[in-house]
Amino acid sequence: MTKRVLRFCLFWHAMSGSRGDVIKAFAEDFNKTNKHGITVKPEFTGSYAETVTKALAAYKTGKPPHIVQVYEVGTQTMRDSKAIIPIHTLNRGDVDFGDVVQPIVKYYSVGGQVVCMPFNSSTAMLYYNKDIFKKAGLDPNKPPTTFDEVYDYGKKIVTSGSAKGGISFGWPAWIFEQMYGTHNQLFANQDNGRSGLANEVYINNAFGVKVLTEWQKWSKDKVLVYGGREYDANAPFLAGEFAMLVQSTSSLGGIQNSAKGKFEIGTTFLPRMPGYPTGNTVVGGGCLWVMKGRSDAENLAAWEFLKHVNKLDNQITWHKKTGYFPATNVAVQSLMNEGWFAKEPNYLTAFMEILVGVDTPAGRGVLLGNFVEIRDVVGAAIEEAVVNMKDPKTVLDAAQSKTNQVLKDYAEVNK
Amino acid sequence: MQTRFPNKILPYLLLSPSVIVVLIFFVVPSAQSIYASFFRSNISGTRQIFVGLRNFEQLFTTSEYLNSLQVTLLFALFVVVVGLSLSLFIAMVANQRLRGFTIYRTLLIWPYALSPNIAGTIWALMLEPTIGMATNAINTLGLHFDWRGNATHALLFIALAATWKMLGYNIIFFLAGIQGLPTEILEAGSVDGANAWTKFWKITFPLLSPTTFFLLIMNTLYAFFEGFGLIHVTTNGGPGYATDLLVYKLYRDGFIAMNTGFASAQSVVLLFIVASLTLLQFRYAGRRVFYGA
Numbered sequence: 001m002t003k004r005v006l007r008f009c010l011f012w013h014a015m016s017g018s019r020g021d022v023i024k025a026f027a028e029d030f031n032k033t034n035k036h037g038i039t040v041k042p043e044f045t046g047s048y049a050e051t052v053t054k055a056l057a058a059y060k061t062g063k064p065p066h067i068v069q070v071y072e073v074g075t076q077t078m079r080d081s082k083a084i085i086p087i088h089t090l091n092r093g094d095v096d097f098g099d100v101v102q103p104i105v106k107y108y109s110v111g112g113q114v115v116c117m118p119f120n121s122s123t124a125m126l127y128y129n130k131d132i133f134k135k136a137g138l139d140p141n142k143p144p145t146t147f148d149e150v151y152d153y154g155k156k157i158v159t160s161g162s163a164k165g166g167i168s169f170g171w172p173a174w175i176f177e178q179m180y181g182t183h184n185q186l187f188a189n190q191d192n193g194r195s196g197l198a199n200e201v202y203i204n205n206a207f208g209v210k211v212l213t214e215w216q217k218w219s220k221d222k223v224l225v226y227g228g229r230e231y232d233a234n235a236p237f238l239a240g241e242f243a244m245l246v247q248s249t250s251s252l253g254g255i256q257n258s259a260k261g262k263f264e265i266g267t268t269f270l271p272r273m274p275g276y277p278t279g280n281t282v283v284g285g286g287c288l289w290v291m292k293g294r295s296d297a298e299n300l301a302a303w304e305f306l307k308h309v310n311k312l313d314n315q316i317t318w319h320k321k322t323g324y325f326p327a328t329n330v331a332v333q334s335l336m337n338e339g340w341f342a343k344e345p346n347y348l349t350a351f352m353e354i355l356v357g358v359d360t361p362a363g364r365g366v367l368l369g370n371f372v373e374i375r376d377v378v379g380a381a382i383e384e385a386v387v388n389m390k391d392p393k394t395v396l397d398a399a400q401s402k403t404n405q406v407l408k409d410y411a412e413v414n415k
Numbered sequence: 416m417q418t419r420f421p422n423k424i425l426p427y428l429l430l431s432p433s434v435i436v437v438l439i440f441f442v443v444p445s446a447q448s449i450y451a452s453f454f455r456s457n458i459s460g461t462r463q464i465f466v467g468l469r470n471f472e473q474l475f476t477t478s479e480y481l482n483s484l485q486v487t488l489l490f491a492l493f494v495v496v497v498g499l500s501l502s503l504f505i506a507m508v509a510n511q512r513l514r515g516f517t518i519y520r521t522l523l524i525w526p527y528a529l530s531p532n533i534a535g536t537i538w539a540l541m542l543e544p545t546i547g548m549a550t551n552a553i554n555t556l557g558l559h560f561d562w563r564g565n566a567t568h569a570l571l572f573i574a575l576a577a578t579w580k581m582l583g584y585n586i587i588f589f590l591a592g593i594q595g596l597p598t599e600i601l602e603a604g605s606v607d608g609a610n611a612w613t614k615f616w617k618i619t620f621p622l623l624s625p626t627t628f629f630l631l632i633m634n635t636l637y638a639f640f641e642g643f644g645l646i647h648v649t650t651n652g653g654p655g656y657a658t659d660l661l662v663y664k665l666y667r668d669g670f671i672a673m674n675t676g677f678a679s680a681q682s683v684v685l686l687f688i689v690a691s692l693t694l695l696q697f698r699y700a701g702r703r704v705f706y707g708a
Contacts, residue, residue, distance in 0.1 A: 077673075235546060380655050381655075388566050414462075
């Protein structure tokens, strides 16, 4: 008789709605089929920010979840929390991380070692309403590729009355980071916080000011419609209030479904400004972390579930139902073979976008201590500029000094 | 009137549940907050550095906190003044003996029964800047209301929603107050030839002062503490820092930024503000309140 061990695994995540349903289905399937008698219990614990906080609070009280989903902004925080088990230490050769899509595995690697299971990865891209483009006399198969084109097209759309606005953003602070990535500009020192803990950000440099000045110009001329800090811009985009939307690729499933029968959706890479080198759009979304504070047996149970999520079929289902990237190369290949990308070109856009980029420290994305707070500061700064019309340089200077203070305080206590 | 308990232990036993509740949910957390406000701790809370009064110093030297204070005061002023006047007016109307008014009176409490998050969601949907039904109605009047794209509108939006949510509560208390007024005084007023306006200002309003005073305190506390859910589902404190009420800032610093010490310092200040506000009201307004013979 083997000793009976607790094979129960708590999984906290931040996926509501249909995404949460997919997770529930994964867990149910796993509970029925796994040979170890493991029961995984997924629980929706609120927004990304709330989930991180709750998990760390639970760790303090000694009852952390076994697995927690943390968005990319929380990566440095999780690493420094000392409350996690880097998953490469659980891997006994049963998962080949070399098979994980490169930009994704690079984002979540530290010193060449994967620290969490890449799960829901996304990036940002431009969505546009082809019907509005046609109405405005624009070629629906020629979406804008530069900042100037976005502005010109937007003006045309607004003045022709085809829609009330030109463009809107989801997660503006993240899009601001994306701009640094695609134009190959470092967002913070220490190679974006990857060769050491960053203690200075470059948000108020000439590049940052230029981006925000452009956005402010768009906003002044009613080309940019400010759409809130997360997903609020999706609904008016679907209602045809404006023609273009910069949003996470993870919204693709939802947007395509809602637009079906109403208008045609086009997608393309993020617009760029001329005169800057090519970098890459930054991987966002979330990763699954195993937390410390539970028995070895339970940690292994968590690992079994992570392997289940990483399986080919589940990767494919996850991608098709949500729009998040399939995390593994085999899943991508299988999707290609079945002709999925040919049938669904919009799903290909996102994928091509991260693959055609250049792998540089700036393009790999930034790791910052207390990034959640920093993004909040940047989000407010963007609002000050594009909504309250304050001077971009002044706004970014203030955000810069606040952010550096945050980094300093963070470094002081998290050594 | 005093009742003497024959048993010496019984009164303490009867009091103990509420004392225990206050201890667990108020005294202990408050003490912990005060303690935590002198420290700065790391994310997992395993390391704490004593920083003395630096957290408090940081509060009053950062423009965000001062801005937050100002926004909260404006918000509270609106909620109290507009909320109380409007509810008193509605209560006066609802007090008329008209057909079907019992139903209306019952319905008036509904907004209060909603959770702040639900109220926020309803308002956010109705007044969604681009596709909201109410927004479209306002736009047809030639006005433009956009709480996402205009800082002043955002604060007004939050204040209106908060006021609306508290209306039912205020009306019920005002109604009860009005119905409890001695009718003979009002009749005497009528006999003396006072019109409705004079009767209201000279008789009803002064006689209602205990109710008004009570509601003043309740609404101020509400404005200081309960705006959270509303903001959380609508503006997130934005645009910029336009609707960054003290409670919301506290939440962001404590739970988003995980800056426990700094957030604790804020909660201590908040506690102090509300306590002194209540004291002030009692001392100043208490003298003017007419509690009847």
